[in-house]
Amino acid sequence: xxxxxxxxxxxxxxxxVQAPLxxxxxxxxxxxxxxxxxxxxxxxxxxxxxxIQPDINPRAHRSKNSRRERTRIQPPLLPGLPDDLxxxxxxxVPRVDHNKLRLVSKRWFKLLAGNFFYSLRKSLxxxxxxxYVVKRDKDNRISWHAFDPTYQLxxxxxxxxxxxxxxLGFG
Amino acid sequence: xxxxxxxxxxxxxxxxxxELFSVAExxxxxxxxxxxxxxxxxxxxxxxxxxxxxxxxxxxxxxxNGISAIPADExxxxxxRDKFLSDKDFETLADMVLAANYLNMSCLMDAxxxxxxxxxxxxxxxxxxxxxxxxNDYTPEEEAAVKEEHKWTFEGVETDDxx
Numbered sequence: 001x002x003x004x005x006x007x008x009x010x011x012x013x014x015x016x017v018q019a020p021l022x023x024x025x026x027x028x029x030x031x032x033x034x035x036x037x038x039x040x041x042x043x044x045x046x047x048x049x050x051x052i053q054p055d056i057n058p059r060a061h062r063s064k065n066s067r068r069e070r071t072r073i074q075p076p077l078l079p080g081l082p083d084d085l086x087x088x089x090x091x092x093v094p095r096v097d098h099n100k101l102r103l104v105s106k107r108w109f110k111l112l113a114g115n116f117f118y119s120l121r122k123s124l125x126x127x128x129x130x131x132y133v134v135k136r137d138k139d140n141r142i143s144w145h146a147f148d149p150t151y152q153l154x155x156x157x158x159x160x161x162x163x164x165x166x167x168l169g170f171g
Numbered sequence: 172x173x174x175x176x177x178x179x180x181x182x183x184x185x186x187x188x189x190e191l192f193s194v195a196e197x198x199x200x201x202x203x204x205x206x207x208x209x210x211x212x213x214x215x216x217x218x219x220x221x222x223x224x225x226x227x228x229x230x231x232x233x234x235x236n237g238i239s240a241i242p243a244d245e246x247x248x249x250x251x252r253d254k255f256l257s258d259k260d261f262e263t264l265a266d267m268v269l270a271a272n273y274l275n276m277s278c279l280m281d282a283x284x285x286x287x288x289x290x291x292x293x294x295x296x297x298x299x300x301x302x303x304x305x306x307n308d309y310t311p312e313e314e315a316a317v318k319e320e321h322k323w324t325f326e327g328v329e330t331d332d333x334x
Contacts (some may be wrong), residue, residue, distance in 0.1 A: 011215050078287075079305065085284075088268075089284040089288050092288035103317055104296055104307075105307055105309070107308075108305075114314070
């Protein structure tokens with residue numbers, strides 16, 4: 001605001017405080033044509049640290065390509081059904097079978113191990129809650145188990161890492 | 172329309188292989204797709220269902236008639252659905268999922284997809300692959316690695332039996 005107020009009398013008096021308009025345009029052109037690297041760009045554009053992120057994710061393009069690749073060659077999740085309907089079936093498989101079914105094929109692994117599958121089950125009210133129990137035996141060794149209340153089954157869990165197997169407690 | 176004539180209205184459905192089926196409007200409107208046609212007044216003649224073959228449509232109509240004959244008793248409806256689907260193989264079930272999706276019949280869609288899921292319960296990985304015709308695209312090394320990573324999950328009961 002103060003600048004505008006100050007500049008007005010300057011303009012009226014006929015000289016410029018700012019750089020001439022033509023010069024600034026040619027400056028931007030130079031940046032555009034000479035913009036080879038992020039570092040180079042930062043040299044030309046003051047304050048560009050805020051606008052240009054030097055840590056661009058190098059995997060962004062690769063994942064785009066591989067997605068295209070996947071849609072071209074990937075087999076259906078369930079032969080005879082489009083994937084959306086196959087997923088509508090698979091989300092109804094009880095949780096107790098999920099880890100085992102990851103072995104069916106690579107696409108099943110990706111589906112069952114991904115967040116999408118769980119979020120879909122959760123949003124449709126199909127997510128099953130398990131109770132996780134950590135216990136210590138008489139030799140002070142720690143092990144953990146999961147209990148599936150729907151099927152009344154105790155589920156095995158991976159063994160407790162050695163570093164924690166003799167821990168006195170957690171938390 | 173039923174109110175005008177005093178007798179139940181019958182609709183004629185045509186499968187994509189040109190089979191014609193007569194079905195009571197009260198049963199057919201379990202399909203939201205057909206109900207919309209009836210409400211829009213365009214169900215007067217033959218209703219073509221281009222995505223459903225005659226064999227599948229016959230099954231769907233059997234289901235429509237069966238389930239609509241049961242009064243509002245969810246337990247009885249469920250046991251009818253279970254019995255109706257009990258002897259269907261995967262190919263038939265997959266056709267019915269496609270038909271239920273096309274006809275927008277949520278109760279049939281839920282029942283059939285749950286049945287397909289139920290078939291996989293407590294079965295071995297090899298059985299699931301064979302039953303559904305899924306190619307194992309793991310190399311033996313990759314498969315061994317995934318199995319090793321998840322070996323604690325393979326301690327439960329699994330079976331190759333059909334039941």
